[in-house]
Amino acid sequence: MKATIYDVAKAAGVSIATVSKVINHTGKISEATRIKVLETMKQLNYHPSVVASALTGKRTETLGLLVPDISNPFFSEMARTIEDRAHDRGMSVIMCSTDDQSEKERKYIELLQRKQVDGLIIASGFRDKSLLDELKRNKMPLAMLSFDDPSLDVTTVSVDDYKGGYDAASHLLSLGHRNIAIIGEDVHSSRMRTFGYRDAFEAFGVPLIEENMLRTTASLDNGAKCVKELLKREHPPTAIFACNDLIAIGAIQGARELGIQVPSDLSIVGFDNTILATTTVPALTTISQPIEEMGRKIVDVLIEEIHKRVVTRERVLFKPSLIIRGTTATFNGEIMEGSQARA
Template sequence: MKPTIYDVAKAAGVSIATVSKVINNTGQMRDTTRERVKETMEKLNYHPSLMASALTGKGTETLGLLVPDISNPFFSEMAKTIEDRAHESGMSVIICSTDENVEKEKKYIELLQRKHVDGMIVASSFHNKEVLEGVASRGIPLVMLTRDDAGLGVTSISVDDFKGGYEATSHLISEGHQDILIIAEYAKSSKLRIYGYLEAHAEHDLVSREENICRTVASIENGKECFRQIVQKGRVPSGIFACNDLIAVGVIQEAKEIGLKIPEDLSIIGFDNTILATTTVPGLTTVAQPITEMGKKVVDVIISEIKNKNQTKERILFKPNLIIRGTTAKAKR
């Protein structure tokens, strides 16, 4: 059986009220008494109930983090940063990978509410907006990460996706590429990257054809499949802008399998600058999101909102940064 507060009081030779004061760091008592109670708690392996703490309004020192796919290096790297920052602040993190599935979204939100988390960080697209509206209406601190929904009235933290898409496409155009394919996700962030892609074309008086815009779910295999379908239609663009590194790696793999040389025959640029970008041969040119800075910021913001629930909500945009490596070069055609 798990030890109770009654067991601690009995073993330490003090009242239950005294143990409670030690747990909550309140009240006055001799230092020797406080230390004796702490030593007894440690000896009995007694841990105060977080649930009981939540019910008394003291909080659980726990955050909920929802991501669309923890196997995506971008989100796993982001989750690591968030967990480290939370730990530095005395908080724990419950990580939920939704697979962008409506039922999972609802299930995990309900789970986090039952756990009485002090706040939630949502980095998933979240198709079930009503569930998030319910969280916000109950006054649970909520911050959107890499996502933005003005209708929710909560703080959002993301990179300037439009600028990232514009810079990626402009780099390819500056290298002489005019036939540029973009492979995007079904997400608002990718929509903004597409707008940046289109703006770069317009600025350089280039025509952007609808057939040059492909959409898929982010994965290496889907990146391969998208490029495979393009090739089967009898054409190979000179440049490809993939809206994340996973898709870019898939394109590189498929291109090599059909005998194309990177970047001699095909220039490829990704987005995110995850660990994947340094493992490809040649190294992947990509648009970097400041993962560490964004992860630290979102923890700092939500902790601040937990302490001050009337804090003004804001839209925080980080600047993307183009990292040029070996997968882009001057166009030969």
């Protein structure tokens, strides 16, 4: 027999009104009482009716999460952190993967609104900005992850992509590399990382080779294709900065297929520090994003907005850090010819 709100109140030793306040986040209740009621609900496997809450205009205790590609380890790890934090805060998460397509963005936004989600976390690049304006007009609590557009009056949680790109390029330049390529995506975060990469060259007084700047979409295959294109040039790069770990691992695989050794022949730096970075051989030197801290923070700030405890929008910027592993080495002074890669 399913537990009722009366069973929860009796087992927790509180009134039905108190249980209702905990469920609906209303009224003044001590943290100890709130935790006791939540634990009792869990023990009795009691779940408030989401449908009933939606019909009466109450919160459904659900968040919507839009990501561009769940196959990218960064977004899958971030989604797990967000789900865990939301669960700790008494909420569930509905996740949708948009593949960076405007049509899917609109479709999933409409779906999540029909599901009566209490708030949205958007980690997708969001091609159609009019959708964001529409959400704001509808007063939907909203937070952006890994995407910071000052023109949008929304809470954002992101990493300092510019500094990450600067640190990645500076690391390779400090090792003596001068012919350094970058493989990025056509998204906001990659563009900021590229700006940092550019400015590192200027700081070191090293000319930038424009042909070394490639754009692709994040996948192992595309990372391999890009590195093969670069290594078959007459004067191939001695180092590569990939704007995410997925592309970086693909680049390592592509180099290996051409008989190019990492890091003795080619140094590679990634970005994200996902689980992939420690599973490849050699382990990947990469720029680390504090995924757990970012995931917890965005859930917390969105819940504050849902509960209308927010006066001003937050712009939270986390610092990245360089994690040096086995895919970068000092430049040995030997310039690899394109024919070597083609051999």
